[in-house]
Amino acid sequence: MSRAAALVSVLEACDSLAIVCHDNPDPDTLASALALQEIATSSEADVSNIAITYGGSISHQQNRAFVNLLDIDVEPIGAVPVDTFDCIAFVDHSKQGVNTSLTTELEPSIVVDHHPGPPVDAAFADVRTDYGATVTIFVEYLQELELAIPSRLATALLFALHRERLDYLREPTIREYEAALAVYRDANLETLERLYGSAFSPGTIDAIGRAIVNRKQRGSSMIASVGRTTETDALPQAAEYLLNVEGVDTVLAYGIIDGTIRLSARSLDPRVNVGQLLGTAFGDLGSVGGHNDMAGGRLELGLFGDDVGDDDEALLSLVDTRVRQRFFDALNLDGASST
Known part of the structure; x- marks a missing residue:
């Protein structure tokens, strides 16, 4: 079973899913959350109730523009009763109490990340420290599952790939370039231009x-x-x-x-x-x-x-x-x- 299929297998048992971004979310964690939402709502998984949440604040001018221009429905962690959801997913981070405001008493059943750290105990855990971005992993999932990538999601993924690794050449792997090429065709380049032009506060x-x-x-x-x-x-x-x-x-x-x-x-x-x-x-x-x-x-x-x-x-x-x-x-x- 591929990792993408294993993820869907876990999602099939979830009637509701809380996707938790790391505190002060950046495009990598936000776009990863959107990609997981796309997979979870597909006919393969069919999760009916999904919330995306975060701790801290969204203060970076490009991150605010990212949420607004792409119309991302994301709520502060205090506004979401995470403990009432069947499944909790961490994207772009892996441990309770580390870069997340979520209480350490709540354990994730799904973890997808690229940061190094201690071993993760979850029903589904995919932590690839040799990858340059978490969204790269999600692009691979979408391809493995043969899911169409809507323009909004493709735009989010492409911007996240650039901001996380490609813009500053922060040791991207060949996978980041391959992922960018995979989503480029469906991305809205006008929206990307507006994201890069967002003003400093x-x-x-x-x-x-x-x-x-x-x-x-x-x-x-x-x-x-x-x-x-x-x-x-x-x-x-x-x-x-x-x-x-x-x-x-x-x-x-x-x-x-x-x-x-x-x-x-x-x-x-x-x-x-x-x-x-x-x-x-x-x-x-x-x-x-x-x-x-x-x-x-x-x-x-x-x-x-x-x-x-x-x-x-x-x-x-x-x-x-x-x-x-x-x-x-x-x-x-x-x-x-x-x-």
Whole structure:
């Protein structure tokens, strides 16, 4: 039995399905959710009740445009009674309590992901860490099941493939190019153009501006604080922007969001695995992880702020010092010159 057929076999036993995206969902998890919904509503599976849900917020301007232009029916996790659904599916993440706001008491029966992590115990689990995107797996499912791919779904899949891997050449595999070719014919190119033209919010521009001003560099590595912000997706955008600085190949952007220190790292250096790097630097302080070229995490602010009370300026200074020191120490750059 193929993996696609095995997925359908599990879906056949579900009268209702809650598809859970990871927190602060990006196009890879959202397009994967749409693809799973398409498979679940097909005549092969025929699931009658499906909800797509997420934790955190959709703040990145392209992600907001992605949801609006493609008319994706996705609801905050607090608005969906996930515990009443027969089946729960995780797409683009695999563990309760890790990059998801869903309670750890609820276990998924379906998991499709491409991120590394501990073994997954589910009725259907397909975690392929040698793939560059979760949507690549879903394109293969759709092809194996010989399902027609509607234009809206093809557009979502193609945009997700580009944003996850192909736009920045973040170590895509040949499978990402093959998947893009498979859905290109049915994608709406006008909608794709509008997605790429979506505007930055003022808050995102402000956060990226603070990262530029606050950047510190040692060797070819850079760290930058966006300070306090409500724009979660400003962090990866700041990290990606700063990778354009001459001589820089590894960047960590961080900031304080809703009482939590959020991290986003990017690297073009094949010798650096930023998922492991963040684990070495901050693994004892919170939840971190990712790939060799892109990673993220969150740290509890209280672990840094006990010494400064209500002095916000002192708190930010303390966080900056400790996060920067841990990052450069993990890179063995403690003695390198800093700019």
